[in-house]
Amino acid sequence: FFAQWTYVMDLIQEFGLEVYTQYTTGKKVHHVGGPHAKVRTSSTSIPALSTLVLLDLSQLVWKIDRLSSTVSVEDPMKTPNAQELDSMTLHSYIEKHAWTEEMKEEIGVCSRVVFGMEPNQMSFLYFLMYAAAAGGVLCLLESTPGSAQEFRVKGGTQQLSERLAQQIGWESVRLGKAVTAIWQDAEQANVMTATHSYLCRAVIVTCPPHLAAKIHYQPALPIQREHLTQNMPVGHLMKFVITYQMAFWREKGFSGEIVARPSAECPLSVTFDGTSPSGSAALVGFISGVQAYDWSSRELSERRDAVILSLVKYLGEEAASYIHYEEKDWALEEYSGGCPVNVMAPGLLTYYHPSLCTPCGRIHWAGTETATQWCGYMDGAIQSGQRAALEVLARLCPFTLTQEEQEAVQAAQNQNHESGPCQHIPSTSHLRRALILTTLIMATAVLLAQPQLCRDWIGQARQVVLRRFALW
Amino acid sequence: FFAQWTYVMDLIQEFGLEVYTQYTTGKKVHHVGGPHAKVRTSSTSIPALSTLVLLDLSQLVWKIDRLSSTVSVEDPMKTPNAQELDSMTLHSYIEKHAWTEEMKEEIGVCSRVVFGMEPNQMSFLYFLMYAAAAGGVLCLLESTPGSAQEFRVKGGTQQLSERLAQQIGWESVRLGKAVTAIWQDAEQANVMTATHSYLCRAVIVTCPPHLAAKIHYQPALPIQREHLTQNMPVGHLMKFVITYQMAFWREKGFSGEIVARPSAECPLSVTFDGTSPSGSAALVGFISGVQAYDWSSRELSERRDAVILSLVKYLGEEAASYIHYEEKDWALEEYSGGCPVNVMAPGLLTYYHPSLCTPCGRIHWAGTETATQWCGYMDGAIQSGQRAALEVLARLCPFTLTQEEQEAVQAAQNQNHESGPCQHIPSTSHLRRALILTTLIMATAVLLAQPQLCRDWIGQARQVVLRRFALW
Numbered sequence: 005f006f007a008q009w010t011y012v013m014d015l016i017q018e019f020g021l022e023v024y025t026q027y028t029t030g031k032k033v034h035h036v037g038g039p040h041a042k043v044r045t046s047s048t049s050i051p052a053l054s055t056l057v058l059l060d061l062s063q064l065v066w067k068i069d070r071l072s073s074t075v076s077v078e079d080p081m082k083t084p085n086a087q088e089l090d091s092m093t094l095h096s097y098i099e100k101h102a103w104t105e106e107m108k109e110e111i112g113v114c115s116r117v118v119f120g121m122e123p124n125q126m127s128f129l130y131f132l133m134y135a136a137a138a139g140g141v142l143c144l145l146e147s148t149p150g151s152a153q154e155f156r157v158k159g160g161t162q163q164l165s166e167r168l169a170q171q172i173g174w175e176s177v178r179l180g181k182a183v184t185a186i187w188q189d190a191e192q193a194n195v196m197t198a199t200h201s202y203l204c205r206a207v208i209v210t211c212p213p214h215l216a217a218k219i220h221y222q223p224a225l226p227i228q229r230e231h232l233t234q235n236m237p238v239g240h241l242m243k244f245v246i247t248y249q250m251a252f253w254r255e256k257g258f259s260g261e262i263v264a265r266p267s268a269e270c271p272l273s274v275t276f277d278g279t280s281p282s283g284s285a286a287l288v289g290f291i292s293g294v295q296a297y298d299w300s301s302r303e304l305s306e307r308r309d310a311v312i313l314s315l316v317k318y319l320g321e322e323a324a325s326y327i328h329y330e331e332k333d334w335a336l337e338e339y340s341g342g343c344p345v346n347v348m349a350p351g352l353l354t355y356y357h358p359s360l361c362t363p364c365g366r367i368h369w370a371g372t373e374t375a376t377q378w379c380g381y382m383d384g385a386i387q388s389g390q391r392a393a394l395e396v397l398a399r400l401c402p403f404t405l406t407q408e409e410q411e412a413v414q415a416a417q418n419q420n421h422e423s424g425p426c427q428h429i430p431s432t433s434h435l436r437r438a439l440i441l442t443t444l445i446m447a448t449a450v451l452l453a454q455p456q457l458c459r460d461w462i463g464q465a466r467q468v469v470l471r472r473f474a475l476w
Numbered sequence: 477f478f479a480q481w482t483y484v485m486d487l488i489q490e491f492g493l494e495v496y497t498q499y500t501t502g503k504k505v506h507h508v509g510g511p512h513a514k515v516r517t518s519s520t521s522i523p524a525l526s527t528l529v530l531l532d533l534s535q536l537v538w539k540i541d542r543l544s545s546t547v548s549v550e551d552p553m554k555t556p557n558a559q560e561l562d563s564m565t566l567h568s569y570i571e572k573h574a575w576t577e578e579m580k581e582e583i584g585v586c587s588r589v590v591f592g593m594e595p596n597q598m599s600f601l602y603f604l605m606y607a608a609a610a611g612g613v614l615c616l617l618e619s620t621p622g623s624a625q626e627f628r629v630k631g632g633t634q635q636l637s638e639r640l641a642q643q644i645g646w647e648s649v650r651l652g653k654a655v656t657a658i659w660q661d662a663e664q665a666n667v668m669t670a671t672h673s674y675l676c677r678a679v680i681v682t683c684p685p686h687l688a689a690k691i692h693y694q695p696a697l698p699i700q701r702e703h704l705t706q707n708m709p710v711g712h713l714m715k716f717v718i719t720y721q722m723a724f725w726r727e728k729g730f731s732g733e734i735v736a737r738p739s740a741e742c743p744l745s746v747t748f749d750g751t752s753p754s755g756s757a758a759l760v761g762f763i764s765g766v767q768a769y770d771w772s773s774r775e776l777s778e779r780r781d782a783v784i785l786s787l788v789k790y791l792g793e794e795a796a797s798y799i800h801y802e803e804k805d806w807a808l809e810e811y812s813g814g815c816p817v818n819v820m821a822p823g824l825l826t827y828y829h830p831s832l833c834t835p836c837g838r839i840h841w842a843g844t845e846t847a848t849q850w851c852g853y854m855d856g857a858i859q860s861g862q863r864a865a866l867e868v869l870a871r872l873c874p875f876t877l878t879q880e881e882q883e884a885v886q887a888a889q890n891q892n893h894e895s896g897p898c899q900h901i902p903s904t905s906h907l908r909r910a911l912i913l914t915t916l917i918m919a920t921a922v923l924l925a926q927p928q929l930c931r932d933w934i935g936q937a938r939q940v941v942l943r944r945f946a947l948w
Contacts, residue, residue, distance in 0.1 A: 092564070
């Protein structure tokens with residue numbers, strides 16, 4: 005497994021859960037450029053893009069990867085040119101640096117499926133940090149055998165939460181009790197719901213920032229913290245699962261992967277094979293970003309029929325004979341509000357990033373948005389929970405911590421106070437730049453002569469990105 | 477008076493309050509370019525900028541004004557090229573269109589004093605809409621005799637709130653009771669605080685969006701509404717008032733106006749004469765945006781000493797002999813959270829603007845952020861209150877409304893459902909563009925020959941913008 009996925013994989017092993025590989029064999033469907041554009045399929049691992057678009061993709065990935073490698077995830081404002089990068093949206097960067105309209109559209113699709121959000125809603129520096137937290141854009145895109153992205157969890161990932169609840173005992177868990185206020189003084193914290201209150205020595209708030217902002221705090225939190233949580237938009241993804249008698253697409257040579265751009269007719273942005281290990285055939289997909297915005301307020305039947313119609317268009321008539329259509333819109337749940345993650349609008353990292361993890365009195369902050377590894381993913385959520393738990397232990401019973409753990413807590417706290425060292429900024433000499441540029445030019449020349457090479461590589465990359473949805 | 481200021485001026489007249497003119501005679505101090513840049517004063521109404529910077533200012537104002545005039549305040553997404561304009565920050569636009577570094581700095585100063593926010597924190601389309609709601613950038617900047625910006629209210633503007641409370645009776649007002657939840661069903665709404673609840677037939681929520689987002693709603697609000705209120709950052713302005721035995725600056729030929737850029741030494745971004753009608757000498761000023769962020773967490777004495785030191789530097793030794801230094805940081809109040817207004821981050825208008833005013837069941841939305849005239853100002857707050865009150869009357873007792881009022885409510889509701897007509901988009905013919913461009917080029921030539929002309933005009937404009945703070 006990738007080293008980065010250690011947190012979630014450790015937990016999966018600890019609980020004795022099993023993983024299985026995502027089905028990816030066969031043709032992928034790729035449809036961008038509007039409803040009247042040609043639907044392309046590819047029996048290699050990528051859609052047939054023109055050489056120019058492939059080159060555009062490759063120069064853009066190279067540029068973004070280079071920038072991303074200069075980002076310190078722990079302290080993004082130490083990134084060279086940080087303020088400038090945080091002052092623009094991802095959209096603005098792409099507008100300036102993409103050569104082709106097709107590429108701009110592709111980035112829209114990526115933003116939608118990864119963040120549930122449009123490229124104009126997030127800071128470009130935040131996007132770079134997010135990529136860096138996954139090990140860099142290229143690292144995130146790479147497809148190596150045994151990578152954690154290849155796996156789904158048998159029986160579903162909710163088992164992780166259930167096992168954790170069992171460990172601490174269900175009697176210690178309160179469900180359906182929204183926290184409305186947290187008051188604290190020198191002695192203790194008081195966590196209040198509409199009907200109950202709980203006295204605590206320490207509190208760990210793990211909900212996403214926009215929900216943490218719904219809590220009334222006394223004394224009021226530092227304004228930096230409030231401004232941060234009040235301005236981290238959450239994405240909008242709706243998930244659907246459609247079951248079939250048999251995986252007809254496999255027989256027709258399709259992998260089940262479809263990538264589509266929003267249009268009046270097509271709600272879905274991505275699908276893939278969701279067949280269970282026991283062989284129950286299913287397609288899984290997402291309606292995301294602007295598509296989710298357009299389609300969420302319509303009737304389920306209308307949405308379902310449009311999804312099925314799109315599947316018929318892309319995979320054939322057999323798609324119409326489904327057993328069951330099930331969907332989930334997290335945005336409709338008051339205490340989810342969206343999916344999969346909160347991002348930062350421009351200008352937030354610049355001023356407010358240190359407040360993301362800095363404890364406020366007895367209140368500590370966790371949640372995947374605070375992670376420095378796979379921020380936004382389950383792995384990051386677990387990392388952040390362990391970090392916050394260590395903070396609390398260091399406060400309440402430091403003697404239970406190992407030397408190493410105490411040092412980790414200390415290091416994180418130094419980081420929060422902006423005194424931590426910056427280890428992630430490589431010095432890019434002119435020589436190195438020239439070397440990279442020369443390599444790129446040579447590679448470009450080779451690719452112009454042999455576009456298939458580039459296609460294979462990009463296709464593998466795309467495949468892995470899409471497969472990461474399997475872990476949700 | 478300007479027609480735009482009708483709402484607040486009507487109320488001032490209704491309550492028999494008096495206004496008096498802001499003192500603006502004498503030299504203005506202008507200090508941008510960092511702590512070591514030259515401090516410039518100008519006995520005309522503007523700082524001595526180089527001809528190039530003046531031209532830059534004039535081309536930038538012309539461009540922004542032209543764009544702003546195409547914005548429909550009621551439905552900003554009907555603006556030509558709306559999505560593109562909403563996809564970039566104000567910073568990104570300025571980076572692209574300003575010629576000089578000095579001009580970029582000037583825009584930073586403007587953004588800070590008008591919004592309490594940096595140019596990288598707001599959508600450029602939102603900025604244009606804000607300007608359009610004030611009648612266009614040029615209209616906002618123009619200085620005509622009798623313009624409402626010239627006045628302060630004798631005794632302070634809080635008298636407006638007090639008189640309104642008297643009108644409905646203080647016994648109907650609950651202070652210090654934060655609303656934590658609003659539940660509603662087919663019969664009624666239940667407004668809850670930590671200790672009480674109130675049954676209502678209709679509710680008007682007037683608090684700023686980031687505080688409306690703190691309320692727990694049942695049933696949950698539409699996701700578009702939640703996403704909107706969860707992502708409208710509020711500015712950060714700290715106000716200070718320093719009283720003196722006498723207005724020494726007047727005797728030295730200063731107006732009391734200072735405009736400064738943030739630096740480690742200087743916390744203030746703007747000051748002006750705050751002497752009362754009875755002659756009690758005072759200077760009033762603001763610490764804003766990034767300056768407020770840097771200085772808010774320090775000790776009052778440190779901030780006060782730095783402010784006084786800056787005043788000594790700009791106005792002379794006499795500034796050190798003050799009677800009293802008083803300040804107000806609205807960000808420290810849990811139920812203000814900032815000042816003066818909430819703005820929109822990029823991508824919000826694109827998707828969520830219609831939710832700003834659309835009632836949710838029995839809940840209606842007011843507040844200056846929902847105004848279509850002087851959005852962000854007291855005038856806008858009053859307009860929005862009247863609009864929301866009419867909505868409620870139209871629902872509960874429509875027979876009390878005049879024909880005209882009923883039509884106004886109907887028109888606003890149509891607008892909310894995106895079916896309203898767009899009246900604000902002029903068709904800019906190529907001929908007109910050519911004419912404007914020719915005029916600009918000719919004006920530029922004249923100004924290059926006689927820079928003083930331009931300085932006078934820009935100076936007057938600047939003066940008026942700064943004087944608008946007098947109404948706070």
